[in-house]
Amino acid sequence: MTAAVSRPRPRGASRKARKWSASLAWFVLVWVAAIAFFLPVLWMVLTAFKPETAAYSYPPKWTFSPTLSEFRSVFSRGIGPFLENSLFATLVSTLLVLLLALPAAYALSIRPVTKWRDSLFFFISTKMLPIVAAIVPIYIVARDVHLLDNVYALVLLYAAMNLPIAVWMLRSFMLEVPGEVLEAARIDGASLFREITRVIMPIIMPGIAASALICIIFAWNEFFFAVNLTSTVAATMPVFLVGFITSEGLFWAQLSAAATVASVPIIIIGWIAQKQLVRGLSMGALK
Amino acid sequence: MTVVEQVTRRARTRRVTPTAPSARQRWTRRLPLLPALIYMIVITQIPFIVTLWYSLENWNLTSNAKARFTGLSNYASVFTDANYRNSLVVSVIMTAVAVIVSMVLAVALALLLNQKVLGRGLARTLLITPFLIMPVASALLWKTTMLDPTYGLVNWLLSPFGVHHVAWLSSHPLGSIIVVLIWRWTPFMTLIVLAGLQGQPLDVLEAARVDGAGALVIFRRMIFPHLRPYIELGTLLGSIYIVNTFDEVYSMTQGGPGTSTTNMPYYLYEQAFQAYNIGGAAALGVITVIIVMIIATFALRLIASVFRFEEAVG
Amino acid sequence: MAMRASRRWRAASVLALAALGAAACGGGAGGGGGGSSSSKTVTVAVVANPDITQMEQLISNFEKANPGIKVKFDTLPENQERSEIQKDISTNGGLYDVVMISNYETPIWAKNGWLDNLSSKFISSDSSYDASDLLPPIASSLSSGGSLYSVPFYGESSMLYYRTSMLKAAGITMPEHPTWAQVAAAAAKLNKPGKVAGICLRGENGWGENLATLDTVINTYGGSWFNTSWQPQLTSPATEAAVNFYVNLVRKDGEPGASNDGFTELLTLYEQNKCAMWYDSTVAAGSISAVPSVFSDTSYAFAPTDKTPSSGWLYTWSLGIPKDSSNQANAWKFVSWATSKPYLSLVGQKLGWAQVPPGSRTSTYQNPNYAKAASAFASITEQSINSVNQAKATVPKVPYVGIQFVDIPQFENLGTEVSNQIAGAIAGSESVSQALSASQQDAVPVGQQQK
DSSP: OHHHHHSOHHHHHHHHHHHHHHHHHHHHHHHHHHHHHHHHHHHHHHHHTSOHHHHSOSSOOSSOOOOSHHHHHHHTTTOHHHHHHHHHHHHHHHHHHHHHHHHHHHHHHTSOOTTHHHHHHHHHHTTSSOHHHHHHHHHHHHHHTTOTTOHHHHHHHHHHHHHHHHHHHHHHHHTTSOHHHHHHHHHTTOOHHHIIIIIIHHHHHHHHHHHHHHHHHHHHHOOHHHHHHOSSSSOOHHHHHHHHSOSSSOOHHHHHHHHHHHHHHHHHHHHHHHHHHHHHHTGGGOO | OOHHHHHHSOOOOOOOOOSSOOHHHHHHHHGGGHHHHHHHIIIIIHHHHHHHHHHTEEOBTTSSOOOEEOTTHHHHHHHTOHHHHHHHHHHHHHHHHHHHHHHHHHHHHHHHHTSOOTTHHHHHHHHHHHHHSOHHHHHHHIIIIITOTTTOHHHHHHGGGTOOSOOHHHHSHHHHHHHHHHHHHHHHHHHHHHHHHHTSOHHHHHHHHHHTOOHHHHIIIIIHHHHHHHHHHHHHHHHHHHHTOOHHHHHHTTTOSTTTTOOHHHHHHHHHHTSOBHHHHHHHHHHHHHHHHHHHHHHHHHTGGGTTTTTOOO | OHHHHHHHHHHHHHHHHHHHHHHHHHHHHHHSOSSOOSTTEEEEEEEOOHHHHHHHHTHHHHHHHSTTOEEEEEEEOHHHHHHHHHHHHHTTOOOOSEEEEETTHHHHHHHHTOBOOHHHHTGGGOTTSOGGGBOHHHHHHTEETTEESSEEEEEEOEEEEEEHHHHHHTTOOOOSSOBHHHHHHHHHHHOBTTTBBSOBOOOOSSTTTHHHHHHHHHHHTTOOSBOTTOOBOTTSHHHHHHHHHHHHHHHHHSOTTGGGOOHHHHHHHHHTTOBSEEEEETTHHHHHTTSHHHHTTEEEEEOOBSSSSOOOOOEEEEEEOBTTOSOHHHHHHHHHHHTSHHHHHHHHHHHOGGGSOOSSBHHHHHOHHHHHHTTTTHHHHHHHHHTOOGGGOSSSOOSOOOSSSOSSTTHHHHHHHHHHHHHHHHHTSSOHHHHHHHHHHHHHHHHHHHO
16 A cells, blocks of 8 residues: 555656567567568468569569469479378378387386487487488388389388487477376376376377477478489479479469468468477476 | 575476386386387488498499499598588588577577567467478579579668679578578577477566566576577577588579588588499498587587486486 | 367377378379389479470370370479489389480490480381481480480570660671670670670589580680590680680679579570570570560571681480380380471470470471471571581590580589589689689599590
8 A cells, every 4th residue: 555655656657668668679579570581481472473474573573463373383283193192201101200209208208218318319310311321322222122202111211200309309298297197197007008198198299299290391391302212103292393393484483383382281280280389399387 | 595596496307216127127118119219220220231331332323333342442532522521611600600590589589479569479470481381492482582683582672771683692602591591490499499488487587577686687597597408409409400401502502603502411412413423422421420420429418408317317 | 187188189080080091092192103013104204394394285195196105204303303314224223214314314324225225126117207307416416336325305506696676776786607706795885784784694503504605615715625635624725715705704794693594594584685695505596485575676696606617505305215114115105206297296286386396307497387487596596406516516636525515424523513613703702713723623533534
């Protein structure tokens, strides 16, 4: 009661003004940053709707008569098989990663093996060999096991590519599962399988979603393995994109349309799942 | 003890700690790890061994000559290869600048996004989009629609500042590629740092502010230590991926002009797919692995908190 | 908590179902794999360009005439396509039945025994093919030991394009066989910085990009890559003079940012009225014809010379059949269809006569329809191709064949390294002499390997 009387008016007003100008500053900064990062994406989508001659103009055109002809030519190039292959390789490899990574993460966190540091280091070390150096050996191995131009080769390689990150992320999420919950499950006599699926997974589901999302992004966008190990049957979206660019004539609008189509699935998934991603990554807060 | 001091002491999570495991218990612990471990060994070590074998052979794809065993001569030529050393320098510059700038930006952006700003959900959505676009596509689009000297958007945006028709990929090739890398990876790092920020209970920070601590002190003594593992995680992950940058160099500059943007993966690509020197490329790969392993071992010792070595007990 | 858990399980099961669904349909698509497992599928590796796109549009015509055969195209950018094919053929991957190569690879691969001898295996028993109709320099560039190892899809040389109205306004007359000195003088007069480049020239790194045009300048200035003892000549006075001329011309009167401009970018600039002159491939004429305002204002001159009577380059995209293809008979059916006289007429009738793939057959140039539609550039294209000789392009004697390349397997790498240096010189990040001495160093071990 006395506090309200002892606070003089001008001080209150200037504190409010400071708070208000701070909020304005945050607002401006956040939105300048957001627009700056989003601008190239916006430009890509805009250019996809331009006729080619409008795409090549200076000053760059912000208003124009939009056309769907570039999108039409993207779809008339037989995009179907490429989409299918990308979907298959991405989803199946991510599923495989989760199947392998969940128990592995368990064995490195909750009931760790004695050599868990070495195991973690081994997983990370597999990402240290630049795949460019190993691509011809991989090509020859693939040829010998008849997996050339076969989407399963991509599934296996993408799973190997993403497994280290998934193991790492899932392990740090599992470390946050409260000891009491695990204690209770063990007292109840739960088997390993039940412990993982019924007790741990529900708790770290945002973390699983975050890991799956990262795996999906990297698998969908992967270019080098796809272009080297596939030909006509198993080629994925990145391969479709580079083959699409003609070496003669105007192509910016076509390229933008193809890039937009190729990125839309991941953009949608990313936008929907970003809350999960942040929540998953912040699992360390569960106290 | 002030609130600041209280919070800066590391919290520890209680672990389930049985007595020393018996032999049978050790095997039951190993079992869940085995599928992933065996899978990785088969898929990654077989190609690595084949790569090692090829590095000891003289094998060029352009001729019919069969691969000939030649011992360590490929490795000897690596040490006299000035182009390889140059590619390592380019890789170091590219990675260091991109990672550091991305992380600084990420921390700043995460702090901004953590404020109650109007429409911050939408702003965050827009901010993460560069990471979701297909890299090969976005690199090509940067080269054409953004950085073209005559028609590019960047020159138009900068023209009020006196910049006219700069040929970015000719005059500033490495800088341009680094900018594209920062554009692509900052969202990724921002998400990681933001997760760390949002995982920090606000009541403790509020208490500190009521105690009279200034914003800078709060950041330095409370927020930053809490963020450290996240920053280190983001830096490590980002470095692993950025050091292997290939798509941007391939799409935007093909390693040129001169050799100014030929980084290590692109140089390996040139050896394998232009010179068709399979043995030489393999040797370069093996040497790169050794170099990266040495650096990684040192780095991981420094940032032990990433592995949370202390906290996984038992 | 229970509600949230069940929602999460629902989400997880939806994801699993989706994956299974994708597996069900994707399994069909991806499970086959392994190249032409069915003997009725012909897998063709091609480079993306408009003529190939046209062929892909007309492929139903072939498939109707050959029931049971399906043609599948693997389209990639040029450098990627080259390395994919090379990797596949040399490791017996068996992915491709038909490969799109050029007069650079064909003789080398023929000697390696990687390609079918088309003359003896197929053409001799196929009277309708008429191999003698192929333009002589093109045919001989794809032959080894007198037999064809690939057949041309289209061929090209180089020539000078210029805007009639711009030259008229500047009071310049361009002779039909200009010299580089004349062209440089004209470029200086026509150059309007920031608006129109006096001359647009390739600067992009790539042995098929800036080296193609630069090599013709080197040749006509009396320079060369190697002398008869396989010692590199990249720092010889003649070569250095030629490179200095080219680099200075493009930096002074050329388009800005030239070190990033290859054929595609220059075609765009020319069509957008940003070039007064353009020295490049003869195939550009077909593309320019799609922009009537520019096409009607364009005139042509032969490739500029200095010390030689002619100086155009010789290049052809051709189709060959790898020896380890499991589907060679069907592969030849496709190859012969795509390079035959009836195919050229098909393109003319269905897509327009100016779009016919140029530079492969003499009969194209004798066809009245083509002559009418392509009257502006048909004759100069045919003459340019017929006037070049791969074996005699340089002033001094040389141990190699090739105008804008050197016919050794190491040239892909050496050429790329040198073109990178040249691009650096054009970008201004190094001097011409620095670029050339670095290139000379790279070339020394290559020369030694040839002895």
